[in-house]
Amino acid sequence: MTREKSNDGLNLVAADLVGVVKQIKQFRPDVTQLHVQSVESSFDHHLADALESAGYIPKGSRTSESLPVNTSVSVQQTYQTAGQGAQERTYQIEIGTVKIKRNYAFINNQVIPRSNIFLKGTDASGIKLNDELFYQQNGIASHDIGTPVNLPTSGFTREAQLDPEASSTQTMKPPESSAQQEQRPASNQSSLGALTIQAHNKGASESYKVGEDISIQIRTEHDAHVYCYYEDAKGDVVLLFPNRYHPDNAMRAGDSIVLPESDNWLMTATRANKSEQYLCLSVPPNLTTQLTNQFSQPDLQPLPVDNLLQVYDLFHAVLGEDLIAKKISLSVH
Numbered sequence: 001m002t003r004e005k006s007n008d009g010l011n012l013v014a015a016d017l018v019g020v021v022k023q024i025k026q027f028r029p030d031v032t033q034l035h036v037q038s039v040e041s042s043f044d045h046h047l048a049d050a051l052e053s054a055g056y057i058p059k060g061s062r063t064s065e066s067l068p069v070n071t072s073v074s075v076q077q078t079y080q081t082a083g084q085g086a087q088e089r090t091y092q093i094e095i096g097t098v099k100i101k102r103n104y105a106f107i108n109n110q111v112i113p114r115s116n117i118f119l120k121g122t123d124a125s126g127i128k129l130n131d132e133l134f135y136q137q138n139g140i141a142s143h144d145i146g147t148p149v150n151l152p153t154s155g156f157t158r159e160a161q162l163d164p165e166a167s168s169t170q171t172m173k174p175p176e177s178s179a180q181q182e183q184r185p186a187s188n189q190s191s192l193g194a195l196t197i198q199a200h201n202k203g204a205s206e207s208y209k210v211g212e213d214i215s216i217q218i219r220t221e222h223d224a225h226v227y228c229y230y231e232d233a234k235g236d237v238v239l240l241f242p243n244r245y246h247p248d249n250a251m252r253a254g255d256s257i258v259l260p261e262s263d264n265w266l267m268t269a270t271r272a273n274k275s276e277q278y279l280c281l282s283v284p285p286n287l288t289t290q291l292t293n294q295f296s297q298p299d300l301q302p303l304p305v306d307n308l309l310q311v312y313d314l315f316h317a318v319l320g321e322d323l324i325a326k327k328i329s330l331s332v333h
Helices: 010-021 042-053 131-136 285-290 308-322
Strands: 034-036 071-083 086-095 098-107 110-113 118-120 189-192 195-199 216-220 224-231 237-241 256-259 274-283 324-332
Touching: 010 042, 010 086, 010 098, 010 110, 010 131, 034 042, 042 071, 110 131, 195 224, 195 274, 195 324, 216 224, 216 274, 224 285, 224 308, 237 256, 237 308, 274 285, 274 308, 308 324
Parallel strands: 034 071
Antiparallel strands: 071 086, 086 098, 098 110, 098 118, 189 195, 195 216, 216 256, 224 237, 224 274, 274 324
């Protein structure tokens, strides 16, 4: 079969995803062979090309029958129209129990990554992205890479990168007023004054089993804007709330919310003998105007901060004692 070389950016997406596969220990080209399960779509062909270029497929071999030892790669694609000729697509490849997913924006035959890489079923530590792949396109600058695009939420799914080292041994120095509640090991909630965080539907239990979905409940006893963050074992910090699926973080006195608040993302316990660290911050409504652009952060992906303590410090430097901060640690076994 012959086909023209596509200029739609799919070759870059395929090369990007295969570049991640090559960094996964059990899938190195020198120890395994990979083939696309079903080569039908244009992207399937580009993925097969990328696997061949990476050394996973012997030259000229595209079917499983021609490979002595091989693993199939399946593909899932999701499309979401963004308006003004733009389209956001989610590409996910699965190799056995390992899933690799990333979001991309396609604009005028050019493609830009719109998220970090999301991994499930493998250790993501040490994985590095090569976004320079996308710089070769005309008009694409480095500051465009990873910039969130405004999209309607309907039909667009995405997991937060809370995998695989979903824990942290670092601790946040709490505000002086909440120091006492950090000493209450018998409770799975962090509460004092107007803000409460607790594990949702866990009763008296503080722990989760590996593979179990995690949810937390936040309740405020006064009108406030609430921000919630998560820190993983590598020190990556993710803004959980507000997010693109629930952008309004204004809460009235007595309101509560459970995170994840939609089916579009999830939190899963993935590492035994570790703990999940969550920080929520309550800001009085009349003081939100003091929060500058540095607080306008992308959601559900790593932020340019060192840890939860730095997040707290950023807010506290602006709001002082008007800030209420609560942190919860959930163990995984």
